[in-house]
Amino acid sequence: MLMDLRRTAPVVSVAPLVDSFERQISYLRLSVTDRCNLRCVYCMSENMQFHSRPDLLTIEELDRLARLFIARGVKKLRITGGEPLVRKGVIELFRSLSGCLKDGSLRELTLTTNGLRLAHFAQDLAAAGVRRVNVSLDTLDPQRFAQITRGGALDKVLEGIAAAQDAGMAVKLNAVALRGVTDLEIHELIGFAHGRGMTLTLIETMPLGETGFDRTEQFLGLDALRREIGRRWTLSDVADRSGGPARYARVEQTGGLLGFITPLTQHFCGDCNRVRVTAAGMLYTCLGHEDGVDLREPMRTGASDARLHQAIGGAIAHKPEGHDFSLQGRVMPVKLVRHMSATGG
Ligand code: SAM
Numbered sequence: 220m221l222m223d224l225r226r227t228a229p230v231v232s233v234a235p236l237v238d239s240f241e242r243q244i245s246y247l248r249l250s251v252t253d254r255c256n257l258r259c260v261y262c263m264s265e266n267m268q269f270h271s272r273p274d275l276l277t278i279e280e281l282d283r284l285a286r287l288f289i290a291r292g293v294k295k296l297r298i299t300g301g302e303p304l305v306r307k308g309v310i311e312l313f314r315s316l317s318g319c320l321k322d323g324s325l326r327e328l329t330l331t332t333n334g335l336r337l338a339h340f341a342q343d344l345a346a347a348g349v350r351r352v353n354v355s356l357d358t359l360d361p362q363r364f365a366q367i368t369r370g371g372a373l374d375k376v377l378e379g380i381a382a383a384q385d386a387g388m389a390v391k392l393n394a395v396a397l398r399g400v401t402d403l404e405i406h407e408l409i410g411f412a413h414g415r416g417m418t419l420t421l422i423e424t425m426p427l428g429e430t431g432f433d434r435t436e437q438f439l440g441l442d443a444l445r446r447e448i449g450r451r452w453t454l455s456d457v458a459d460r461s462g463g464p465a466r467y468a469r470v471e472q473t474g475g476l477l478g479f480i481t482p483l484t485q486h487f488c489g490d491c492n493r494v495r496v497t498a499a500g501m502l503y504t505c506l507g508h509e510d511g512v513d514l515r516e517p518m519r520t521g522a523s524d525a526r527l528h529q530a531i532g533g534a535i536a537h538k539p540e541g542h543d544f545s546l547q548g549r550v551m552p553v554k555l556v557r558h559m560s561a562t563g564g
């Protein structure tokens with residue numbers, strides 16, 4: 220049985236997390252599972268090895284860790300995975316953490332989802348204080364969707380998006396730029412997103428883990444895609460970057476926003492404000508590096524909050540300046556063994 224997380228101690232504030240490059244860490248992406256009900260071709264291989272259940276942080280452990288980060292100045296918390304909405308107890312976690320929204324220690328509680336189970340959870344999420352969700356959607360073509368996700372049903376995702384909007388949440392769409400997909404559909408995707416009041420963010424694929432597909436073949440640089448977009452739409456750059464990796468442009472014809480996340484063609488690490496904790500309790504301070512710090516083991520051997528704060532502070536002090544993903548000519552070598560779904564996208 221799940222413990223009543225609403226009775227957990229309030230957040231007590233301690234020193235903010237600042238790395239050796241003077242970047243203040245204010246954003247945590249917390250993965251609640253490495254499992255998923257899809258197998259997107261740029262994210263996972265067909266036969267993935269997942270953590271065994273006892274390896275995953277419990278909902279109580281996730282809650283405790285989130286609060287430790289909030290105490291150190293994390294203001295934005297994104298629940299992710301794998302697919303967060305397949306994790307049992309995830310709504311209890313949202314409900315508990317919504318207390319931090321109410322007491323002002325947290326500014327934003329949000330999630331990234333593939334949308335398949337969003338229709339089912341939309342009302343609960345909204346009731347827990349979630350105001351915005353990111354939904355990953357790479358194509359509007361049902362057959363192509365099934366191919367990219369290895370079997371997913373597009374209509375479920377569309378239902379999920381509609382349910383989230385009906386529940387009062389703002390939806391942002393994320394599309395990974397894929398050659399032979401996004402270049403064919405980009406105008407339709409913009410029309411779809413902006414026609415429903417959603418920002419669309421395009422993301423370059425990153426070389427994280429083997430997927431059984433050639434990443435070089437899949438890769439579509441956003442520099443080229445932006446030129447294609449410019450043939451049909453008028454883009455005006457938006458100065459405010461809200462501290463994230465996306466650079467935004469307004470599409471004059473729709474009034475909507477288009478985001479560009481370009482880890483390969485244009486680095487963005489200089490003002491990185493985020494860290495990630497995996498579902499197994501590893502803290503990674505950079506998506507592009509292998510070294511992480513285990514927080515689960517000390518938690519399970521009785522470490523005090525002070526001891527955990529020390530471990531977190533030590534990891535942040537060593538946050539690398541940036542990732543070193545690169546295209547070698549047009550070739551993209553796999554950089555890390557770890558899949559995006561394992562780290563928490
Ligand atoms: N399952 C949820 C989803 O798909 O939104 C959350 C986890 S998923 C790992 C988070 C984001 O990472 C998704 O938007 C997905 O498209 C993106 N992603 C996965 N693998 C990637 C890769 N190799 N390069 C760039 N983005 C990737």
Ligand code: SF4
Nearest residue numbers: 255257259262301333
């Ligand atoms: Fe699952 Fe998200 Fe990875 Fe797709 S991108 S396989 S939905 S974790």
